Amino acid sequence: MNMPMRTDQIITDWQPHFPALFGKHSLALGHSLATSPLFADDALARLIEATPREAYHVNYSQKTPGNPPKRREGEIKGLTGAEVLDVVRTGNIWINLTAPARTDPAYGELLDSLYAEFEERVPGFKSYKRNLTILISSPNVSVKYHADVPGQSLWQVRGTKKVYVYPNTPPFLSQPALEKLILGQARETDMPFEPWYDDYAEVHTLEAGKMLHWPLNGPHRVVNENMLNVSFTTEHWTDELRKHYAVxxxxxxxxxxxxxxxxxxxxxxxxxxxxxxxxxxVKFSPLNPQKKKAYKVDFQVDPTAPEGIRDIEGYTYTK
Incomplete structure (x- = not known):
């Protein structure tokens, strides 16, 4: 049965057959958030300034074709949010704001609205432990081949990027590699990658006002085009996803x-x-192999430095 279209909806092009595809196949949809004030420069600048150290990552990696080398972790100090955005526009970094809803409840309200629409339109879909992460990326930045543990979607708000989505089966995602990821014995970006994987990828061009949802644990990589990109990811759990996690x-x-x-x-x-x-x-005992992740920070965002970063003496923090 086709759900009635509402004037306040976020998803703008829902079709009657989409529930049969949701979670089982890649699904590209239109959305109405490209003009949302939550993702305008002034809102992002305020959010960057208010975000504590444990709730952001700033990364750098060399610009190379295909799958980029391992990324570096940095820090933001002594800069206004507007200055940081200026560095992103001209540099070679990307910023992940991992918990914006804790800093500004408006992002939590947006997250709840998004999932309310999916739960209304997909019979039996009930989600929990949801999160929204904002990504602000320099022109031409690439994100390394990786997989995520929860259910995942990517929402493009400003700019354009290409998203390569690969099958969530061997050889693209081996069972031992997925297990190590879930046990915390490997990072998301430690997944093995071969250039010929691209021959079997779905390639989606995400422009402002488009989003993409793919099957659980689907490996993917991202190439941002030649402009500042603003997007966000949403992640969630369901009872069915928790079963796969436990196994x-x-x-x-x-x-x-x-x-x-x-x-x-x-x-x-x-x-x-x-x-x-x-x-x-095992999980709820001292035998649990999962540990806090350690991040080595070795650069600082610097508007005066090439590519927007200045090397610093490295240090490690965990979260």
């Missing part, structure tokens, strides 16, 4: 500690319930 968590424990090489990923039956019990036993 892969338990499989990772069994593979790394018991040396069991062949493990199914079933989310039903006796093997599932045994793995669910194992995952719960």
């Amino acid at each position: 892969n968590y338990a499989n990772g424990i069994l593979r790394s500690r018991a040396g069991i090489p062949h493990l199914n990923q079933n989310v039903s039956g006796l093997s599932y319930y045994a793995k669910l019990a194992l995952a719960g036993l």
